[in-house]
Structure formats: C-alpha cells, structure tokens
Amino acid sequence: MILDSDSSKPIYVQISEWIEAEILRGHFTTDQKVYSQYQLADRFNINPATAGKGLTLLVEDNILYKKRGLGMFVAEDARERIKNKRKNQTLKKLIFELVLEAEYLDVDEEELVEMIKSIKRKGEVQ
Amino acid sequence: MSLTEVSFASVVKSQFRYKVKAYLGVFVSLMILQLIAIIFSFNGVSSFGSGSDSFSVTVSRYSANMVITFTFLWAFITAILLTTRAYRYDDFSFVTNRLSGSLSTVLFLLFACAAAGISAMLSSFLLKNIIYFFFTDITLAGGLPQAAPGEFIIGTIATILYVILFSSAGYFIGTLVQLHRFFAVSVPGVIFGSLFIGDQSGLGNVIVWINEFLFSETSFFIFISKIIIFSGIFFVSSFYLLNRLEVRQ
Amino acid sequence: MSVIECKDVTKVYRNIAALKGVSFAIEENKITGVIGRNGAGKSTMLKILAGFLKETSGEVHVLSERPFNNLKVSANLIYVDDQMSLPTSLTLSDILECAGDFYRNWDKELANRLFDYFSFHPKQRHNNLSKGMKSTFNMIIGLAARCAVTIFDEPTIGMDEAVRKDFYRALLKDYIAYPRTILLSSHHLHEVEDLLEDVFIIKEGKTLLHVPLTDFKEMAIGLSGDLSIVNPLISDKEVYHLEENGIKRTYVVVENNFTEAELHEAKVKGVDVSPVSSSDLYVFLTNKTKGGIEDVFNRG
Numbered sequence: 263m264i265l266d267s268d269s270s271k272p273i274y275v276q277i278s279e280w281i282e283a284e285i286l287r288g289h290f291t292t293d294q295k296v297y298s299q300y301q302l303a304d305r306f307n308i309n310p311a312t313a314g315k316g317l318t319l320l321v322e323d324n325i326l327y328k329k330r331g332l333g334m335f336v337a338e339d340a341r342e343r344i345k346n347k348r349k350n351q352t353l354k355k356l357i358f359e360l361v362l363e364a365e366y367l368d369v370d371e372e373e374l375v376e377m378i379k380s381i382k383r384k385g386e387v388q
Numbered sequence: 389m390s391l392t393e394v395s396f397a398s399v400v401k402s403q404f405r406y407k408v409k410a411y412l413g414v415f416v417s418l419m420i421l422q423l424i425a426i427i428f429s430f431n432g433v434s435s436f437g438s439g440s441d442s443f444s445v446t447v448s449r450y451s452a453n454m455v456i457t458f459t460f461l462w463a464f465i466t467a468i469l470l471t472t473r474a475y476r477y478d479d480f481s482f483v484t485n486r487l488s489g490s491l492s493t494v495l496f497l498l499f500a501c502a503a504a505g506i507s508a509m510l511s512s513f514l515l516k517n518i519i520y521f522f523f524t525d526i527t528l529a530g531g532l533p534q535a536a537p538g539e540f541i542i543g544t545i546a547t548i549l550y551v552i553l554f555s556s557a558g559y560f561i562g563t564l565v566q567l568h569r570f571f572a573v574s575v576p577g578v579i580f581g582s583l584f585i586g587d588q589s590g591l592g593n594v595i596v597w598i599n600e601f602l603f604s605e606t607s608f609f610i611f612i613s614k615i616i617i618f619s620g621i622f623f624v625s626s627f628y629l630l631n632r633l634e635v636r637q
Numbered sequence: 638m639s640v641i642e643c644k645d646v647t648k649v650y651r652n653i654a655a656l657k658g659v660s661f662a663i664e665e666n667k668i669t670g671v672i673g674r675n676g677a678g679k680s681t682m683l684k685i686l687a688g689f690l691k692e693t694s695g696e697v698h699v700l701s702e703r704p705f706n707n708l709k710v711s712a713n714l715i716y717v718d719d720q721m722s723l724p725t726s727l728t729l730s731d732i733l734e735c736a737g738d739f740y741r742n743w744d745k746e747l748a749n750r751l752f753d754y755f756s757f758h759p760k761q762r763h764n765n766l767s768k769g770m771k772s773t774f775n776m777i778i779g780l781a782a783r784c785a786v787t788i789f790d791e792p793t794i795g796m797d798e799a800v801r802k803d804f805y806r807a808l809l810k811d812y813i814a815y816p817r818t819i820l821l822s823s824h825h826l827h828e829v830e831d832l833l834e835d836v837f838i839i840k841e842g843k844t845l846l847h848v849p850l851t852d853f854k855e856m857a858i859g860l861s862g863d864l865s866i867v868n869p870l871i872s873d874k875e876v877y878h879l880e881e882n883g884i885k886r887t888y889v890v891v892e893n894n895f896t897e898a899e900l901h902e903a904k905v906k907g908v909d910v911s912p913v914s915s916s917d918l919y920v921f922l923t924n925k926t927k928g929g930i931e932d933v934f935n936r937g
Contacts, residue, residue: 273851304810307809310834389783389784405735478723634689
C-alpha cells in the first residue's frame, strides 16, 4: 500500500486502517504482536511519531493492547470491533455522502435502493 | 545520539591536521618562489676581475639573499591569504570555535615558516653546488655547513624567526582587512606611503627605528626575545579580533 | 528535554532586521521542518543555532549552551547546506577522511556506502561538482557525522527527483536507527511533510506557528459554496484564505474547530467541505494578504 498524503484522511488514520485491514485479512490473529512504530515508519517512509499515533488510535479503540516494553498486540475481539467501528463510522459517512448526492440529482429513495440492489446482484462487490 | 565531549586541544589538533592536508599548495608556491630566486641569484651579487698577461682572476660573490627575501614575501602573503574568508569558512564546516580555528592556522603558519626558513638556508648550498658543477674553472670559498655547523644553525634559526615575523605581520594585516574593508586600502597606503615619503615624515623614522630595533640586534638572545614578542603581539591581537567575527553571513 | 531553546531572538544585519523576535523550543530526537518563504529568516536562525552568527538580542540555547564560539555545540551539531565551504585543494575522499577525524560518532562505512551509491569518484574535487552533486555530497557528511543536532538547510537544492527521494529515505532510515534532533528547512513542505514530526513556520522574521505536523494538517478546512451560506458559518472563525469562486460563490480556508454536526449541517446546505493540503495551507498562512497574488490584480 502507498499512502496518500493529499487524502482527506490523515496519514496516521491511513496507518491504523491498514493495520485493521491486515487484522481483517487474518494476517494478525489474537494476541499476536503487530508492527512497531519504527517498522511502520520504515515501511511507509513516514515519521515514527506519525506511525505511533496510528497505533495509539487502535489502542484507544481497544483493537490493540500495549505490553510495556514489548510492543502492541492484537486484542481478543479485535475483528468484531473493527467491523462495528467501520459500520458505525465509515459506512455511515459514505451513505450520508451517497444520500446527499442522490438528493442533489433528484434521485428518490426507491430509485437509490434499486441502484444499490442492482449493484449487489451483478456481483460487482464481493 | 549520545553527546560527545571534546577538548580544545584535540580540536586544535584535528584542525591542524586538516590544514596541513588542505593547504599543501602553500608549500608548492614556496618551492616555486625559491627556485625562481635561485635562478635570479646566478648573476651573483657582485663580481670583479683582474689579471695580467699570464693569468686572470674573477671573484664573484653569490648570495642567497634573494631567496631569503622571496621567502619573507611568501610568508607575508601566505599569512594574509589564510585570513581570507574562504579559508576561515573552511574551518567552520567541521568542529571548531574561532580560537581553535585561528590557533590551528597560526600553528600551521609556524610549521610552514620553519620549513621555509630551513629550505631558504639550504638553498644557499644548492646555489653553491649548482655553481660548482655547472660553472667551470671555479674555486669555491667558504660557507659550507660542515665548515661551521654552529653558525649554520644560528643562521637557520634567525631566518626562521624573521620568516615568522613577516607571517605574523601578514596575519595581523589580513585580520584587519577581514574586520573592515577600509584596512584593505589604508594599510598598503601607509606602508608604501612611508617608503616613498621616507625621512620627511615621522613615518620614515618609524621604519628606520624598526630596522634598527629588529634587524641590527647583536645579541642573539635579545634578538630571539624581540621577535617572539613582536610576532606574539601580532598573533594574539589577531586572535582577539577574529574571535568576534561571524562566518557565512 | 529541550535540545534547542530560543527566546525573543533578533538579528540585525547592516540595519536590516532579519529576525524580529523568534521564540521556540525543540525537543530531543524530533525531526522538525523549518519552513518559510525566501527571506523569512530561516537560514539566519539556523546559522545562529550553529554558532556561525551571533544573535543581536534574545536568548539562544543549544544543548544548554550559547552556541556562538562554543566547542561543545560545534562538536555535537552539524549544519549542512549547499554553500558548505570545503577546501578546493582536497579530494572528496580526503574531505571524508578529515570529517571522520572531527566527529566522534562518524560512521565511515555509511559514508563510503553512500559515496559509492551516488557514484562519486574519490579523486573528484568539491568545487568541480555540479550543484546537485555538491548537495548530495554535503548530505553524506551531514548524515555520517551522526551529530546529536543535525541541521539540513535546504539540503536538496539542485538534486534531481530521484536523488531527493533517496536522500529523504536515507535520512529517515538513519534517523530510525540512530534517533537524533534533526532540523530540516525547505520551501517545499509537500516534499518533506511525511518525514516531519513537527513543523515550525517562520514568517517575516517571526515565529508564525510551531505544531505537530498532524495537527497542522487538520488545523484548517476549506469551504466552498454560496456567499450567503458560507459567510454566516465563518463569522467567528479565523480566515486564512478567501477567494471568489464563480458568481456569488466563494472558497474560504478557515480554522477547523467545527463540530461534526456543524460540518454535517453545512454539507446538507450545499457547502463543499474539503481538506486543505498542508502545502496550500502553508502558502495561505505565509501570504501577505488573504487573497494572495489575486489581490495584486484586483484593483477593486
């Protein structure tokens, strides 16, 4: 993954989302150690403090836990938490934008729902 | 990163090593100047001849004075050169403060002056050898080092001291010019002006006095002390003045 | 612990004030970007820290000492820029050897590896190098010296794109392996922002801002929409930038202390809410007027 410095998402959020994705993909399992801020900094060519901030974000959301002097580890129900968080935050935001754009274009609710269904039927999204 | 402790002496040492490497060109210019002076000296200082029907004698005096004069000039100019911006700024690319920078430059100058004084003295023998081997029908008289080793050593020390004196004067004048451009015009003005005006002004007397005070001293010990004091004053006041100069404005 | 502390530092050169009261503190082992327009006083400030120049007034402390004429500071701080003065008589390999003699933490192997990587020739001379090669060579000295305080003043002048990238990569990797306090000055915030922990902006000889980069990137927000809708939203905000954007439409960049709900409401009203890139924000903040160059041509 290459980070996008111009994105509306701050770099550290992109880092935390990347780790979340790694957990969802099963690359990290419960109680497994994740990358340190220095490994992340090296990998993504960013300041270690920024990487650290991304990790802290995940600790605050109880997705990771910290062991002093040892590093960050994946929390027990991390996958569930990530999914819930994304539903409540990311998905909601996207739907808001979607509805806003639909209103702007005078697409009514029925039509919008139909559009969503047709995309799901075609299997464009898995 | 851990902090490193450095002593003043170790920094001066490093600066000195750096300068010996970087200022090698100074010795090249010395060699060229001394060689030119040797070539000029082939004419001899004076010569006279006499003879009769059956024989003729030509007595020529050769002297390395020209070499020594050129060496003084070299010391003076080199010292001025080393006070210029480009050389001072080089110090500050690495570890230094102003005093360690100037002190190491002066140590380098002393080292170079010693080399210059020795080579100037030796060049008089080179001169004699060249004349002996390349000019036919010659009988060499006097002045070989093995003939009077004590005299030779004293001569060398005296030459080195004079070279140091010239370089300290150059260093001081160079420093003044670095402080203010005004001195770049006024110092040569005063020196040459005093040479031309000569006796008519007080300046002429000063030059005569300097000449007597420094160049006509008969006691070797007092002579050494005088030179050391004079060049010491020049160097130390330069240190003081340079200590406040900013670099890379 | 603050490695560098400055309080109300001024510098007057021949009656021109280059610094008019700069205050800041830099914490240990952070990479700070020193950003400012040409003539803002960046180099003057950095040269005072390096002990090259003497402040006219104010207090300067580097490693708890006054840097001017200070050996401890000189031994633990290196200042690198494209004007670095090096003897013309020495070859590049001689220069590296001398540098190694001066700096206790000098990493000879790193210097040699970078030297080879950037295809320098040991017998080359510094004054014969092109601008970009000079910058690259100076950068090698700056990195290999491993000084507790490392100052790169516009280090990438003349470097081509590929070398710039390599330089920033090398800087980051060496920093991760050997953390130290690094000041990096640049005109191009965009180029360096990912490397920075803090950003320190100088404008016209004064401190404008000194914040973590992540805060800087979130401190402003762009709103564009009808004048009648946008204006009430920003009445109590600090405006960094203002421009006309079509008929009765406006684009403003303002401080971002909106709540999530306020932004939501704005979007519903048809206002486009967009993030402001840090380099745009930097330009807006350092412009003399809120409209930038546009104001010159708008004579009312």
